[in-house]
Amino acid sequence: MDRDLFVLIQINLDCDPQAQPKTATPKTQLDRWTMPRARPTFGAAVPLHCQTKPVACAERTPIMNTTLIIAFIVLATILVGAFIGVTLRDRLPKHHLTDETKNLVNVSTAVVATVSALVLGLLISNANTSFTRLGGQVTALSAEILRLDQMLRRYGADAEPARKTLLQYAEHKADDLFPDNPADVRLSNPATYELLQRLEDMLLALKPANPRDQWWLAQAMTLAAKIGETRWLIAQQIGQGTPKAFVALLVFWLALLFASFGLFAPPNLTSAITLTLCALAVAGAVGMILELEQGFGGLVRISPEPMRQAVSTLETEPSNQNAP
Secondary structure, three states, X not given: OHHHHHHHHHHHHHHOHHHOOOOHHHHHHHHHHHOOOOOOOOOOOOOXXXXXXXXXXXXXXXXXXXXXXXXXXXXXXXXXXXXXHHHHHHHOOHHHOOHHHHHHHHHHHHHHHHHHHHHHHHHHHHHHHHHHHXXXXXXXXXXXXXXXXXXXXXXXXXXXXXXXHHHHHHHHXXXXXXXXXXXXXXXXXXXXXXXXXXXXXXXXXXOOOOHHHHHHHHHHHHHHHHHHHHHHHHHHHOOOOOOHHXXXXXXHHHHHHHHHHHHHOOOOHHHHHHHXXXXXHHHHXXXXXXXXXXXXXXXXXXXXHHHHHHHHHHHHOOOOOOOO
């Protein structure tokens, strides 16, 4: 009977919330506010716009090329300068817009226009030279890879592992310089450079059996060193373009020049269209300078055909396992 009475009292305590001990509520609140909360694991809380396309959220491609953004900024700055000139024309007193004042402004801005034209032409020429030189280095790299493969094939079957490593290096280098996504250009990929170092170690491990093999090995090692040198030249040349402060100074000159155009331009649609088209042409020239200096990953890119042809040639070359 005592046991049945104990069970009945326990059931009443479980069912009646007022019969619970008063210390339970503070303990519950203490556990609620002081116990550490479990942190969500990676990927547990995904934004709504990423739930259907997680790949797009993990790797976001740039909405617009950086050079295009800079070109639009240059265009807006020049147009603002022209607008300031038009605004000043409407607000200045008439005696400030006489023919003598117009002649003075024209002579003064002629100096700025001459300097701006010379600087813009020199920058375009310099950027084109840099772009052409960079393309020549890529072509030279592909030619050196092909020549090295030919020498290793002439060396014999002992060089077959080195040829396979060279093929892997050429494939990785082509993918680094010319990926499907221009934003994924990698000029200094450590994994690719490690393949080249592995190739050099394989060449050093070869034991030439006669003077003929010794000559081929020496030439192969020289070419491998040239490939490494060309790789560093390509990597270090990027980012050595025109200083941004100098580009900003050139844009200031152009904005000042267009402000003088707007100051004495007749208030009609033809003048507005002409100034806009001229500003667009100048901004396009500045954007082209930046594109040519970039070389890889922009709208104007180095041709990938030399490297792709080199990879294709290495893949189709016969093996030298049966070479003497």
